[in-house]
Amino acid sequence: METYSLLREFADSWMLLALTLVFVAVIAWAFRPGSRPTHDEIASSIFRNDDKPAADSADRAKEART
Incomplete structure (x- = not known):
């Protein structure tokens, strides 16, 4: 499994759960x-x-009126 797929799977499952709990x-x-x-x-x-x-x-007040 390449790095991107591994990180994507981790982010979709465990990181979503961790951030929801936080x-x-x-x-x-x-x-x-x-x-x-x-x-x-x-x-x-x-x-x-x-x-x-x-x-x-x-x-x-004078500046606001100009």
């Missing part, structure tokens, strides 16, 4: 019970050091 594992990990606080913390982490909203710059 996909299911990633989805299960993301939606596991008790992960909501972690996801909420990560989603708001970019705002952690902000005390107030950014000031609206007059220069930026």
Whole structure:
């Protein structure tokens, strides 16, 4: 059996199964019970050091109108 045929057979059978299992594992990990606080913390982490909203710059508003 030549190399291409061997790799093709492997990809069609075992690699498809392996990648399907990896996909299911990633989805299960993301939606596991008790992960909501972690996801909420990560989603708001970019705002952690902000005390107030950014000031609206007059220069930026002027550029948008032209």
